[in-house]
Amino acid sequence: MGKKFNPMGTAVLVFAVILITMTAIRLTGLGSEFPNPIGNAMNRVLSPAERAVWKIGDGIKDNFRAIFSYRTVKAENEELRKQVEKVKGDNLQLKQQVLAALRYQELDEGIYKSPTLQKFEKIGATIIKRNPTAWYQIITVNKGSDHGVKMDDPVVANVGLVGKVVSVYAKTSDILLILDGDGQVGALVRDNQGKAIFGILKGTYKKGSRLNVSGSLEINFRQEDEVNVGDLVFTSGLGGVYPKEIPIGVVIGIRLDSTGLLKTAAIEPIVNFDSLEEVYLVKMPEGS
């Protein structure tokens, strides 16, 4: 004789499982301090394999790119050489301007004493995994709590903001990119007179193509705010996670809200997230 099926018991069991799962999902979301020893052990075992696969993949990609896109690579190279020359010139000009500005006491006090990344200790890290599913915008790097990485540490590339640390393991850490809808950043835009306009930058998670991430960030402003295409976007330092004045991107478009109250600026990130290989984890001083 088979076992008797108890519909009430089954319903209660299903309900309990759903309730427990929903609570667990909620409690172990991004930024939670869930200890996860099994995940830790898995990460420790699998991260060397991931690192190896990543290295092989990068090697193959670079070689194939050079072979199949020889013309593009050549044109790109020429273009880059021209840009380097231009940047060298600009850099020289900027240095001269900085030296000139330093002569003025008010500028010395107003700008050069503001906190910048130079003041903080940074840990260099290599990316070993990217977006394990299509739903997250997360990368994993090869530095963890053993190297002094902590939750919410800001992450930057050579030129701009990348995101923040959302999970720390012994040897690895997960970084939530600013492109992700969850990764909101207190930002400011400098208008043409240098005046700061504050807003909250949000990732929209939309990617035009594999190689193009333009328009994947946006900020809402009031209709009367003087924001223009080409304005630079920096971190505002408000919110306590990111230091002030880290470059984020450039305004590439402005869309007016149908209600007439707001306008949305589309931001092109300065960092090219698709070709990112190394990042710096910024160690914020205690109590900052």
Next chain:
Amino acid sequence: MKRNFFMLIILAFCLILPGTVFHYLSWAGIKPDLAMLWVIYIVLHQRPMQGLISGFIAGLIVDMYFGRYIGLYAITLTVVALIISFMQQRWYRDNIPLTMVLVFITTALGQTLMVVIAKTTGLNWFFGDALRIIFGISLYNSLLVPITYPFVHRSFTSGFLHQKSKFEQ
């Protein structure tokens, strides 16, 4: 025991590959959900109850590996296993085009369920692209069937993943 160990090793590969190899093979940010594909394959070759348990355990392992939203994959893959074990009895599993259709439908249902759960639990996901992502992942998973399924099916029916009956042992 050895069979379960092999299944776990393959699941580990399914976790590593999307974040590494498939970064280069993704298009518009879309990559396959190999863990879901592997659970579909496992359940297709197991008894319904066994399939459900495999789906839940595999889901829990995926959740632990990702380290966040623990339970999201566990519940999704259990439901996927439930759907597959229900359909498996009415499905000709040796036929590759049919398996592709099955994988497409189940992946789409599984991914939709994930979106629904995420929305219900109040996760701050951006859903503007949800339809495109669900369709993309389902299509990618089903396109992987002709490359992977013949080997997997052979392993389950006569290879190292074959479950020996009590009389064979």
